[in-house]
Amino acid sequence: MLHDPAQLDLMFQALADPARRQMVDRLSRGPASVSQLAEPLAMSLSAVVQHLNLLEASGLVRTQKIGRVRTCQIEPKALRAAEHWINERRLSWERRLDRLGDFLAQTKDEN
Amino acid sequence: MLHDPAQLDLMFQALADPARRQMVDRLSRGPASVSQLAEPLAMSLSAVVQHLNLLEASGLVRTQKIGRVRTCQIEPKALRAAEHWINERRLSWERRLDRLGDFLAQTKDEN
DNA sequence: ACAATAGTTAAGCAAATGCTTCAGTGTTGA
DNA sequence: TCAACACTGAAGCATTTGCTTAACTATTGT
Numbered sequence: 001m002l003h004d005p006a007q008l009d010l011m012f013q014a015l016a017d018p019a020r021r022q023m024v025d026r027l028s029r030g031p032a033s034v035s036q037l038a039e040p041l042a043m044s045l046s047a048v049v050q051h052l053n054l055l056e057a058s059g060l061v062r063t064q065k066i067g068r069v070r071t072c073q074i075e076p077k078a079l080r081a082a083e084h085w086i087n088e089r090r091l092s093w094e095r096r097l098d099r100l101g102d103f104l105a106q107t108k109d110e111n
Numbered sequence: 112m113l114h115d116p117a118q119l120d121l122m123f124q125a126l127a128d129p130a131r132r133q134m135v136d137r138l139s140r141g142p143a144s145v146s147q148l149a150e151p152l153a154m155s156l157s158a159v160v161q162h163l164n165l166l167e168a169s170g171l172v173r174t175q176k177i178g179r180v181r182t183c184q185i186e187p188k189a190l191r192a193a194e195h196w197i198n199e200r201r202l203s204w205e206r207r208l209d210r211l212g213d214f215l216a217q218t219k220d221e222n
Numbered sequence: 223a224c225a226a227t228a229g230t231t232a233a234g235c236a237a238a239t240g241c242t243t244c245a246g247t248g249t250t251g252a
Numbered sequence: 253t254c255a256a257c258a259c260t261g262a263a264g265c266a267t268t269t270g271c272t273t274a275a276c277t278a279t280t281g282t
Contacts, residue, residue: 016127046231086193
């Protein structure tokens with residue numbers, strides 16, 4: 001369910017915004033509340049909540065509310081899924097280049 | 112210059128669109144002309160060119176025009192930069208979890 | 223009890239995005 | 253030479269995005 005294209009879509013969409021990437025970056029150093037996430041960002045708390053909801057919908061961040069504070073953490077599995085998509089494409093390209101190199105080396109040998 | 116935040120921004124932005132990811136996916140299997148990229152997509156050639164320009168501006172794709180055909184290829188270095196950003200954050204989180212695990216194991220020993 | 227805290231929700235708005243169509247440009251094969 | 257081909261660029265338009273403010277709910281410390 002992590003590799004389903006709709007989820008992947010949400011993830012890349014989520015990562016496309018600088019503010020959201022900054023939030024992910026902050027969370028990579030440990031859990032944080034909404035206010036803590038908001039603190040370094042030059043926007044209203046409300047805007048941060050909206051970004052956070054998107055991050056959560058994408059699966060990149062998981063949150064739980066205890067009392068009045070919502071604590072957020074990264075979901076490494078989701079990050080890995082995005083990472084994996086890119087990696088597959090890059091490897092596919094690089095393998096192709098390798099085969100091409102082999103072929104050229106071989107045809108050169110045949111001279 | 113690949114890790115400069117503005118370029119990273121363009122890359123993630125570029126990857127956020129499904130059509131553009133489909134184009135990257137196609138290019139991961141080998142070079143293609145604009146028309147070839149357009150073929151599986153349900154949109155005008157003009158729209159494809161606009162997507163392609165964005166991909167090129169982001170550094171993810173390199174193109175060269177010979178005669179009347181523009182040939183496109185993936186730039187694996189750029190893909191690697193995006194991959195790297197995600198990887199760093201995930202590792203940072205996972206290392207933190209490991210340290211936490213060690214700490215918990217140790218305090219348990221002390222009983 | 224009540225004020226401060228922590229977050230949520232809705233409405234509204236300007237700017238950005240993802241198209242479309244249409245009118246080009248330059249290239250190539252017959 | 254000239255028609256088909258492979259794009260390219262500008263204008264326009266509907267939708268989405270990323271905010272804002274303002275009004276609200278629920279929790280906590282005193």
